[in-house]
Amino acid sequence: MSRQNRSGLSRALNIFGPFIGLVLVIALFALIPEVQGRFLRMANFKSVATQSVIVALGALGMTLIIVSGGIDLSAASNIALASVITAYAVNAGAAPAWALLFGVLTGGLVGLANGALVTRLRLVPFIVTMGMMGIARGAAKWIAGNQKIDAPMTWINELMAKSPRPSWLLMAPGIWIVILFAAAMAVLLKFTVFGRHIFAVGSNEATARLCGIRTDRVKVLVYAVSGLFCGLSGVMEFSRLTVGDPTVAVGLELDIIAAVVIGGGSLNGGEGSILGTMIGVLIMSFLRNGCTMMGWPNYIQEIIIGAIIIVAVAIDRLRHRKEC
Amino acid sequence: MSRQNRSGLSRALNIFGPFIGLVLVIALFALIPEVQGRFLRMANFKSVATQSVIVALGALGMTLIIVSGGIDLSAASNIALASVITAYAVNAGAAPAWALLFGVLTGGLVGLANGALVTRLRLVPFIVTMGMMGIARGAAKWIAGNQKIDAPMTWINELMAKSPRPSWLLMAPGIWIVILFAAAMAVLLKFTVFGRHIFAVGSNEATARLCGIRTDRVKVLVYAVSGLFCGLSGVMEFSRLTVGDPTVAVGLELDIIAAVVIGGGSLNGGEGSILGTMIGVLIMSFLRNGCTMMGWPNYIQEIIIGAIIIVAVAIDRLRHRKEC
Amino acid sequence: AKEPSGPSATAGAKTLQIAVIPKGTTHEFWKSIHAGAVRAGRELGVDIIWKGPQKEDDRAQQITVVEDFISRGVDGIVLAPLDDRALMRPVRDAAREKIPVVVIDSGLQGGDYVSYVATDNYKGGVLAARRLGELLGGRGRIFLIRYQEGSASTVQREAGFADTVAKEFPGLEILVKDQYAGATTETAYQLAENLISRFPDVQGVFTPNESSTFGTLRALQESGLAGKIVFVGFDSSPKLVQGLRDGAIQGLVIQNPARMGYLGVKTVVAHLKGEPVEKVVDTGVVLATRDNMDAPDIKGLLSPDLSNIAD
């Protein structure tokens, strides 16, 4: 009986656990009188959500990769490259829909290249994607001619507008896109054979192979899908900036990875969830937003976010230990 | 007989293998008529060696960490912090020797903190050091008051002077320091009990524990030693810049890790060597040097270096596969 | 990239090689300098090698670049130092190797260079403060959004701005003064957005360089504040010029980077030919507003002709 209870409690902790961190962060700022009123407003929440879109899309793909036991350091460069390609296409007169497609596919191609290198050459993902990080960033600068690419405004730029055109959308279309894809990926991970195989590959690759799972195919797919998400994220970045900027998002890969890990992903593979990741993204965004609102200097912000990453993971760790 | 030969060959490959990459890179530029004469000059080699000192010192510590199965993303921030502290101390009127000591110890403390967090809280090193990366960088900016710190010239700044004061040194004292410590660390890794323990912890931590190795102590020591090296590297950075700059070396941790991995280190732990790492450092430095001399645009350089990282590790991989 | 050399290449004599080393390579500002340098190169028949630090704004890397060019043995160097002290030693090394250095854009301590060709950054900040103060009538709540920790030229602009506000417009209240926009447009965008969430009643903003100006412009546009508050920025780009025309930006302090690059190369070549050169050359700053933006001289500065750089 008591065991039953305990497992019920731990299950509850497991479901609500990830939210605790988020609630704590929001509560923290909501309690500071100085910013209270401003912080808790709908407009601010919307703006935080919009700021989160780019990291969130990258993190969706990164979750798949991390669950499969990999890592992708090229995500941020890939985002920059896709944003440049989209701007280039719009600028060259392509229809916005085509430009969007090009951007997304560019991301997908980079991801595919990552996957192919990881599986064909049997290299550790850390190295492959670290190399790809330089390659994609260099390519972005090359294509953009070391400059921002100015592009005429199109409906692509509406995707990240805080006050969306059909006003019944309430939030930027980008946010809805994230919600949609997050739901889709959560279902993919939990309820499909492919999702199961991703977990298996991350948990024990040798076993997965011996059980007849085509581990290489799983990995290539995971990297390719993740690349597509980076591409979409790049399109959103372009939408937000209205220019294609090859220097954008430097170092963002660490934010993306941090979001996944704060959300319970394990860099050893086999663990992670979309819900957790999304909460991780929001935690980071709210922290940045709150710190700026408080007018704290940037270095304080850097220190706090560094500390929070450690604390969040430590709490997650404790939670897991209790459980077993 | 043929077996004997084969194993002899593979042993030769094993010893000279790491050099192949370096020789290839040097040969590449030595064959381009445009820079040939200049590239192969002693003065240029000296200047490349001096440029390598900072990464090399960081990579010495990183090799220990990677062999022990960890990783340190905070290395570059730690270098910046140490350089700021050294400048601060010199500026505040401390004797140069004390300033140097403070710088090195600061690095050591950050390393110690990493080690303590990794072992006490049982967190993955990736996360701990990612958090520490923000904390150390923020602290550096804080201490420096968001500015670089100008400090009067002392003998510390001679450490990285291309034309050293006692001219019989031939090279910057910093280079000698690297050679000295590299030799010491190579001996430590190969010929001491502590070195064996590092390999054991990296190869299988549970086994190490079973064999009575104090795995936590080994890890804390490894991170602390690595921190000391980062501290020293920070002092060298200060010596080179003549100012304490909190924004220096952003992203350098990836260069450092790449050097270790190009040199045969495995991010799964249990593999790596000091010689390999040093060659990895030189490969990266010569590539940068050659590309700059050629006047190639940065994006080309970024792409080339990204590709070289992948190729170098792929070659290493092939070499290993042959062997078994 | 290496430029095709001018008429004298065919003359058979060895063409001079001049390395031009910016702080970074991806801002439009540096593109203009590049364009100016290339124009001077064409006119004088010298090779221009354009090469910035591998990582934008990294002092250590810039030292490496200077050293590598000394190794290569170029004939002269035009350098925009990332640090007024850190670059002293490599510049001295160059002098020792008889390679003259002309410093552009930001200052350098010591006297090992031939000439200093730059904008008066402090004055740029002063101009911006006056514009903002006048438009607000000397009263109001404003942001000073900084660029990045440790960047000397923008620090001077920020100082010029803050000092002038303190001295001439005591009625202006600077709500925020130690927030850094960071290196990229996106980081500036987020910062400005968050600041606006916190202080929606802000009346004026100053930003000290192109990326922070553009990021802030995007944030103002998105929150519907563009044109409603007084916004003065620094440097130009097509989107900023558009903003100026639309009334979203009330003033852009612009420098003359092309001239900086042009004069930098001219000066170093003159020195190599043994001609006397000025120790300090000011390339001037002006304030562009909606009213004067179509005047020919201002127009040329706002939309520089970059067509001659071929990469």
Place this chain on the structure above:
Amino acid sequence: MSDRPAVPPILRMSGIGKSFGATQALDGVDLELGRGEVHALIGENGAGKSTMMKILSGAIVPDAGRMEIDGRPYAPSGPGDGLRGGVSMIYQELNLAPHLSVAENIMLGRETARSGWLDRPAIRRQVREVLELVRHPEISPDVPVGRLSVGAKQLVEIARALLNKSRILVMDEPTSSLTQEDSQRLFEIIRGLRGQDVGVIYISHFLEEVQSVADSYTVLRDGRSVGSGAMAGTSLDDLIQLMVGRKFTQLFPRVEHACGGPVLTLDRLKGRRMAAPVSLDLAKGEILGLAGLIGSGRTETLRALFGLDEVEGGAVVVSGAELAGRRPWARIGRGLGLLSEDRQGEGLALNLSVADNMTLSRLAPFRRRGLLRPARQRRSVAGLIDRLKIKAKGPGQPVGALSGGNQQKVALGRLLHQEASVLLLDEPTRGIDVVSKSQIYEWIGGLAREGKAILFVSSYLPELLGICDRIAVFHRGNLVESRPAAAWDAAGLMAAATVGRAPRGTPVEQRNAE
């Protein structure tokens, strides 16, 4: 039982060869398997059995030879091909994804799905059924496999293999961590499969088991087939003679030794993962066997005793002094040494050399003025390799390249090198061939004669009865009964382990070595 010669054999492997670098693991081996036949593959450690079967499953590509299934050529390029070709396999080393649940592991690679969507109810049903089949319905399908004991993990693997319904089922030492009861159940299942025309290849070092379950056999020695035939009419001695090439007489050599005063006392020791506190005494020169079902808590007791698991209460007294330090390094300092039951996960650092693995717990003898002398280390390890008859290229070979049994010997070698005075052996003979086993029993006896104290955990009752001075039985985490070995018999031990109470007045029967 080749009484149906007309039908083509279900599997024919001929001229199989494979070498790993300089090691020739297999050299022209032939094997035939008939429908409904259970074929035993036996041989010494390192003879090439696992390699042969990995070739069959597609995990390894052979250098030479051909394979046919049902008369059709069969050349798998990966384990996936093998499975689709109708071959499923239980590998010698545990092969599970620790983060996934029992159900997920059992269904791995063969998830019941409707166009890509997992059919959860169907999966649940099938997993339940197969767990019933192995008579362990108490294993929860939802618990992550990483939390199971080794024995339970092995059951999960068996369940997975049974679920596959393949034409050919290969079992590489499936019972190495099972109790006899579970093993018996497995044999029943195998006999059932025989009726369904499935061909089974069975590898085990428990030759009595092999004899009772198999119809025919092939013996490998040094990568060559040295004999095959029908099991009926072949005696154990014949098999052993084929395996080792000489006569072999005594499995349980008696080494006379005397017990002295107590050296180790557990006083209500309670570890974090132990169900109940345990008290016991161990005397100098005594071999104390610990029997019990899987999950009965023997491993947990050893781990708590050795400081690998957190200790919550109680005391450990060694030679009269209570141990203060609770970490393994402190315990090793007091002369304790542990052999882990999980040799791949914990026992060995697979990519380190044999030399490093053997000497890791005591490097001091090779140190002079702070520096190690690798030549000395190698020499001393070479000595151990000879003594233990480990099949390895040399001290420098990575231990991961050795066969399962030889890896186990390396782990044992470490304890010898460590010169531990209290040896905690958790299933020390797992995966070790008969001859080596008797050798190991002899050493254990020898160690006892030298005055070392030995805790011997085993699920193989004959060896407990054969070499222990005293045997204690665990039941659900409690030590329920401890008697001199002579006062136990196999049935009594089984009874005590299953119901937690020894039958009263069990007659002291002749020790049954089967």
